[in-house]
Amino acid sequence: MATISAPSAPAPSYPAQVTGMDILARALKMVGIDTMYGLVGIPVTDFSYIAQSRGIRFVGFRHEQQAGMAAATHGYLTGKPAVLLTVSSLGFLNGLTATTNATVNCYPMIQISGSSVREPIDLDQGTYEGLDQLNAAKPFVKAAYRVNKPEDIPTAVVRAYRAAVSGRPGGVYLDVTTPCLGAIMNATDADKLFYEPVDLCPSAPPAPEAVKRAAALIASAKKPAILIGKGAAYARVEDQLKILVETTGIPYFPMSMAKGVLPDDGPLSALACRSTIMEEADVVVLVGARLNWLLSRGHGKWSADTKFVQLDIQPTEIDCNRPIAAPVVGDLNSSLNALLAELPQYKMNMDPAWVPSLQAQTKTKNAKFAARLAANAAAQPMDHWTALGAIKPVLEANPDVILVNEGANTLDDTRDAINMSLPRHRVDCATWAIMGMGMGSAIGAAVATGKSVVAVEGDSAFGFSGMDFSTICRFKLPVTVVIFNNGGIYNGVGVNLSGNGDPAPTTLDVKARYDKLGEAFGATSYYVTTPQELADALKEAIASKAPAMIDVQLAADSGKESGHIGYLNPEALEHITV
Numbered sequence: 091m092a093t094i095s096a097p098s099a100p101a102p103s104y105p106a107q108v109t110g111m112d113i114l115a116r117a118l119k120m121v122g123i124d125t126m127y128g129l130v131g132i133p134v135t136d137f138s139y140i141a142q143s144r145g146i147r148f149v150g151f152r153h154e155q156q157a158g159m160a161a162a163t164h165g166y167l168t169g170k171p172a173v174l175l176t177v178s179s180l181g182f183l184n185g186l187t188a189t190t191n192a193t194v195n196c197y198p199m200i201q202i203s204g205s206s207v208r209e210p211i212d213l214d215q216g217t218y219e220g221l222d223q224l225n226a227a228k229p230f231v232k233a234a235y236r237v238n239k240p241e242d243i244p245t246a247v248v249r250a251y252r253a254a255v256s257g258r259p260g261g262v263y264l265d266v267t268t269p270c271l272g273a274i275m276n277a278t279d280a281d282k283l284f285y286e287p288v289d290l291c292p293s294a295p296p297a298p299e300a301v302k303r304a305a306a307l308i309a310s311a312k313k314p315a316i317l318i319g320k321g322a323a324y325a326r327v328e329d330q331l332k333i334l335v336e337t338t339g340i341p342y343f344p345m346s347m348a349k350g351v352l353p354d355d356g357p358l359s360a361l362a363c364r365s366t367i368m369e370e371a372d373v374v375v376l377v378g379a380r381l382n383w384l385l386s387r388g389h390g391k392w393s394a395d396t397k398f399v400q401l402d403i404q405p406t407e408i409d410c411n412r413p414i415a416a417p418v419v420g421d422l423n424s425s426l427n428a429l430l431a432e433l434p435q436y437k438m439n440m441d442p443a444w445v446p447s448l449q450a451q452t453k454t455k456n457a458k459f460a461a462r463l464a465a466n467a468a469a470q471p472m473d474h475w476t477a478l479g480a481i482k483p484v485l486e487a488n489p490d491v492i493l494v495n496e497g498a499n500t501l502d503d504t505r506d507a508i509n510m511s512l513p514r515h516r517v518d519c520a521t522w523a524i525m526g527m528g529m530g531s532a533i534g535a536a537v538a539t540g541k542s543v544v545a546v547e548g549d550s551a552f553g554f555s556g557m558d559f560s561t562i563c564r565f566k567l568p569v570t571v572v573i574f575n576n577g578g579i580y581n582g583v584g585v586n587l588s589g590n591g592d593p594a595p596t597t598l599d600v601k602a603r604y605d606k607l608g609e610a611f612g613a614t615s616y617y618v619t620t621p622q623e624l625a626d627a628l629k630e631a632i633a634s635k636a637p638a639m640i641d642v643q644l645a646a647d648s649g650k651e652s653g654h655i656g657y658l659n660p661e662a663l664e665h666i667t668v
């Protein structure tokens with residue numbers, strides 16, 4: 091019997107196609123970005139899956155601000171920006187706070203946010219999560235771009251990368267519209283968009299005459315000092331700085347996050363002599379440090395006669411608070427190399443009594459400090475110093491642990507108590523003195539370096555980012571969170587003068603059991619009330635290389651209010667002084 095069969099037509103062939111999301115993932119890999127921190131939803135969920143499947147590590151957070159802090163810390167510690175991925179509107183804004191903080195601190199990072207369809211945003215017609223994100227971001231970031239077409243994605247990513255790392259590093263915003271993420275292109279056409287960008291972070295050598303001027307001034311100094319900032323830590327110039335210090339014999343003083351660029355306890359460390367340097371040094375060499383509020387903007391205790399050499403990549407930083415006698419504008423690597431080559435041609439004039447006098451002062455101050463720790467060693471309940479007396483030997487015996495630190499007393503006292511001996515091992519609330527960097531920075535540090543991290547947190551400071559302790563647990567990161575619980579902002583003994591029974595503005599909960607929070611997410615958790623328990627817990631937690639939480643019970647009256655602004659307007663504030 092004859093059968094009727096359909097003529098066998100060849101299956102129609104369509105060219106392989108890719109989406110904007112594929113192109114974005116590939117473009118990020120093209121510039122070497124290997125880690126993304128974020129919190130997903132419409133319109134970036136699919137993109138996060140695609141990026142993860144293509145080998146970009148995705149660390150999902152509970153709050154965008156913390157994802158941003160992680161990306162910023164990742165960039166600071168590695169020199170390579172990571173991506174913060176956010177959804178539109180509030181997700182974008184939550185993340186923007188961290189991108190702004192990164193910009194202020196000169197950390198490179200790229201915030202990529204999905205954004206809604208343009209037309210209804212521009213006509214303010216009330217679209218889903220509608221916000222003019224590009225314009226919102228612009229005042230707060232180093233650079234902001236929008237990409238509307240998949241064809242432009244690789245260029246946009248290269249531009250964002252270059253903006254983040256070139257010159258003074260900072261936070262960059264890249265707005266990717268929903269239609270651009272979902273747009274389809276032929277794969278062969280898309281392939282042609284990719285290229286190897288050349289020299290993504292070019293060096294910027296200083297002018298030879300600037301180097302000569304600086305060398306001559308340094309050599310002429312009787313009482314010189316080198317002031318090291320976190321720009322030097324970021325630029326990885328510890329080797330050049332070591333040679334500079336060893337060949338000239340000039341003492342150094344590190345800013346908070348520059349602790350460890352050269353060892354805090356080295357023979358030429360003048361860490362304990364900040365005031366003397368400000369009052370007596372005749373030439374101060376600023377290496378990747380700004381004369382901002384953290385250095386009294388060059389006024390206050392500073393002698394009016396001190397002359398400054400400033401090595402910085404940002405030309406507008408020069409003279410911004412004090413006249414700079416010898417600016418050296420360039421990247422620190424090139425500038426220090428040039429200075430090291432130039433200096434041997436000059437005769438140093440350092441006063442032979444300068445270093446010994448700083449060393450004697452260091453000895454006295456260190457003895458006083460040790461006595462203070464010893465005097466508090468048995469305080470019960472513990473105060474900040476008792477706890478730090480227990481933590482100090484443990485952390486100093488584990489120099490490769492990265493220390494994250496925020497709070498008020500918890501910040502100041504930990505910075506002063508714990509010596510650092512390796513560069514880029516201290517990350518804190520930095521230039522803006524912001525609370526709410528702890529969990530994000532700890533995660534970024536652990537992910538970027540693979541090292542163990544200890545975050546020493548005030549109880550208030552911890553509250554800003556506490557929920558992302560769960561991220562530490564989900565990703566099984568070697569992070570120990572140590573919470574100094576004195577029950578409040580500065581301390582837990584604030585008084586509510588109204589008598590209405592509410593807690594005072596600075597009062598939190600001195601009885602809160604943060605260790606239970608650790609338990610909730612599966613971390614090994616400790617509640618400690620004595621220095622011995624604290625030291626034992628910290629040792630065990632670091633050795634476990636797993637998530638751990640240590641609730642350190644302090645006395646509610648431990649800690650003082652920092653930076654009381656009463657002096658600005660004493661009369662107006664008199665009535666609230668408690």
Ligand code: ADP
Binds near residue numbers: 319402
């Ligand atoms: P600190 O708070 O430790 O004093 P700052 O953040 O105030 O440090 O200053 C860091 C400085 O380092 C900034 O002025 C920045 O421009 C500069 N900087 C950052 N990276 C480099 C680099 N690669 N070369 C030169 N200067 C740099």
Ligand code: TPW
Binds near residue numbers: 523547550576
């Ligand atoms: C984003 C103001 C400065 S320090 C601090 C706050 C709230 C917390 C201090 O208490 P903590 O430490 O952490 O318990 P301790 O040891 O002194 O008790 N909001 C932001 N940033 C800042 N800096 C503040 C508020 C502040």
Ligand code: MG
Binds near residue numbers: 549550574580581
């Ligand atoms: Mg507190």
